[in-house]
Amino acid sequence: MNNxxxxxxxxEIYDIQTERLxxxxxxxxxxxxxxxxxxxxxxxxxxxIRTLEDIKLLPxxxxxxLRDNYPYGMFAAPxxxxxxxxxxxxxxxxxxxxxYTKDDIETWSELMANTLRRYGITNNDxxxxxxxxxxxxxxxxxxxxxxxxxxxxxxISGGATEKQVLTMKxxxxxxxxCTPSYALHxxxxxxxxxxxxxxxxxxxxxxxxxxWSDQMRSNIEDKFRIKAYDIYGxxxxxxxxxxxxxxxxxxxxxxxxxxxxxxxxxxxxxxxxAGQLGELVFTTLTxxxxxxxxxxxxxxxxxxxxxxxxxxxxxxxxxxxxxNDDMLIIRGVNVYPIQIERILLEFNELxxxxxxxxxxxxxxxxxxxxxxxxxxxxxxxxxxxxxLHKSIxxxxxxxxxxxxNIEFVNPDTLPRSExxxxxxxxxx
Ligand code: DLL
Numbered sequence: 001m002n003n004x005x006x007x008x009x010x011x012e013i014y015d016i017q018t019e020r021l022x023x024x025x026x027x028x029x030x031x032x033x034x035x036x037x038x039x040x041x042x043x044x045x046x047x048x049i050r051t052l053e054d055i056k057l058l059p060x061x062x063x064x065x066l067r068d069n070y071p072y073g074m075f076a077a078p079x080x081x082x083x084x085x086x087x088x089x090x091x092x093x094x095x096x097x098x099x100y101t102k103d104d105i106e107t108w109s110e111l112m113a114n115t116l117r118r119y120g121i122t123n124n125d126x127x128x129x130x131x132x133x134x135x136x137x138x139x140x141x142x143x144x145x146x147x148x149x150x151x152x153x154x155x156i157s158g159g160a161t162e163k164q165v166l167t168m169k170x171x172x173x174x175x176x177x178c179t180p181s182y183a184l185h186x187x188x189x190x191x192x193x194x195x196x197x198x199x200x201x202x203x204x205x206x207x208x209x210x211x212w213s214d215q216m217r218s219n220i221e222d223k224f225r226i227k228a229y230d231i232y233g234x235x236x237x238x239x240x241x242x243x244x245x246x247x248x249x250x251x252x253x254x255x256x257x258x259x260x261x262x263x264x265x266x267x268x269x270x271x272x273x274a275g276q277l278g279e280l281v282f283t284t285l286t287x288x289x290x291x292x293x294x295x296x297x298x299x300x301x302x303x304x305x306x307x308x309x310x311x312x313x314x315x316x317x318x319x320x321x322x323x324n325d326d327m328l329i330i331r332g333v334n335v336y337p338i339q340i341e342r343i344l345l346e347f348n349e350l351x352x353x354x355x356x357x358x359x360x361x362x363x364x365x366x367x368x369x370x371x372x373x374x375x376x377x378x379x380x381x382x383x384x385x386x387x388l389h390k391s392i393x394x395x396x397x398x399x400x401x402x403x404x405n406i407e408f409v410n411p412d413t414l415p416r417s418e419x420x421x422x423x424x425x426x427x428x
Contacts, residue, residue: 009313010305013256018052020285021260025049025058028291031076034069035293055260055283060269060294063096066236071097077288087135088235095135098235099289105144107286108238111255112145115244118253118312119204119229121175123150126201128168130178130186131209132158132419137239138209142177145241151175158182158418161189168200177206180216180228181421184352187223188412197225206231208240210420211321211338215345219352230319236295237282243317248309251316258286261317262294263303266324277302279324280317298324328358328426330365330402337424340369343395349374349388353414357425365428367404376410 007013025046028035038059039045048057066074075082082099100108121127127146131138139157146153154171156164158178164186167173176183183205190197202224208231220228232252233242242259243252254261263278264271272278280301284291302318321338328335337356344350354371369392373380380388389406397403 007257007313013313014052016257017260017285020257021052021055021283022046022049024283024285024291024293027288028076028293032074032291034065034074052260055262055294056271058283058293060281060296061292062296063093063236063298066096067094070094072099074292075099075290077101082289084140086137086140086235086239096236101288104238104287104289107258108141108241109144109148111238111258112141112241113148114255115231115241116145116149116151116206118244118246118310119175119206119227120247121146121149121151121204121206125151125174125204126154126172127151127175127177127206128154128156128164128171128173130156130158130164130176130182130418131240136419137233137235138179138419141233141239141241142206161186161418162193165190165193165195168202169195172201174201175204175206176202176224176226177231179209179417179420180205180207180212180220181210181417182419183207183220183224183228185416185418187220188416197223200224202226205229208232211319211326213321213338213342213345214319215342216352219345232317232320234297234299236290236292237284237297238287242282246308246310246312250308251304251318253308253312253314254317256314259284261303261315263301264296266298274305275302277318280320300324326424328356328367328424330358330367333400333402335400335402339400340396343399344369344371344392346395347388347392349380350392351411353411353416355414355423355425357427359427367402368407369404370407370409370414372411372413373408374411377408 029039029046081101083102084100084105087095087097129139129142131142133139143153143155156167203226205226205228207228217228229245230252231240231244233240243254245252260283262281264281266279277300280297280299282295283293299320300322301320304316322336326336344354351372351374357368359366392406
């Protein structure tokens with residue numbers, strides 16, 4: 001199987017990207033004053049970009065640049081050509097705004113459809129979209145892809161969780177698309193309603209928009225008895241569908257005919273070697289509304305160019321477990337929340353519902369992990385809990401070199417999410 005587009009080899013990808021990159025720099029130089037100024041300041045002309053390697057001559061773009069040009073300053077197409085506007089949630093500051101032309105929407109639908117095909121979804125499927133519709137790109141982005149593919153959309157959006165369960169059951173939903181944290185919430189609600197996965201037709205999950213560990217994936221796959229696939233994207237670069245897994249589930253194929261990925265060191269901004277972790281950077285090759293050059297995502301990943309078993313030549317990005325800005329420094333030790341998640345989910349007594357709180361205690365950092373047990377706390381013997389507590393602390397200390405407090409709580413105590421979940425509360 002190729003990547004469904006007829007592109008078979010790295011050479012073909014190289015040629016397409018080179019040609020498109022040359023067009024792109026001309027397009028932004030002419031249409032986006034921000035880029036013209038940036039190029040002029042470093043004495044770069046669009047003609048200086050001749051090969052794909054020349055991308056390194058181009059300046060980076062950051063989220064701050066989008067904020068400084070809020071709302072439409074970075075648009076390359078005139079408003080009469082813009083048919084859709086989306087915005088990022090703004091959880092890390094002012095929101096950023098993106099615009100799509102008709103062609104952009106067509107491209108996005110097509111690449112979303114190709115991503116869904118890689119999961120094995122066909123026009124026989126019934127896809128329940130429980131990503132939020134609205135300014136977030138999740139709902140509408142997946143929606144257009146499903147329609148383009150010819151499968152049936154159930155555009156339920158996020159929320160009304162009991163209704164999600166009943167809809168899955170009554171409509172014979174075969175694919176559920178939502179954040180992994182919401183999938184867990186839907187599952188718990190289903191159990192409370194006395195409905196078993198056997199009563200559903202569900203086969204595939206299309207989960208993304210937030211980090212989730214492999215352990216979390218196994219947990220969701222076992223619960224629903226489905227294959228749970230990762231989907232990645234960000235509104236600035238397009239939305240969902242920038243990359244997605246194939247049946248091998250070993251990294252996400254980036255839709256390289258539309259995006260050039262790079263991995264750089266977050267400190268020096270220099271490229272890192274293939275296979276090494278660093279900050280993911282994207283150049284959009286075909287977007288007309290708001291094309292971006294070397295956009296710094298802050299997401300941490302690595303690029304794998306070796307051949308994938310599925311036969312698709314597109315490079316694979318490693319699953320994003322964290323962003324540069326997610327790193328916690330606890331008493332001088334760097335740790336990412338997902339590293340803690342991986343350890344917690346190794347314990348059968350624990351559920352995937354947890355939160356991390358960091359506070360100052362006598363001027364020292366104190367990390368508290370609050371986690372729901374499988375059963376009510378008073379259903380366990382005290383010795384059992386002491387033993388469990390000790391095993392978790394020891395494992396975390398051995399692997400991450402940090403100490404922590406652990407607070408066990410009853411099932412269903414922590415807040416649930418219908419979209420992207422917030423698990424870290426840094427109160428320092
Ligand atoms: O989250 C787009 C999306 C919608 C992707 C639905 C997948 C499914 P934003 O709201 O702009 O767009 O947030 C983008 O979310 O930079 C990552 O930090 C994070 N993210 C997205 N997908 C994944 C994933 C959408 N599969 C930001 N794994 C990105 C980990 C993800 N993090």
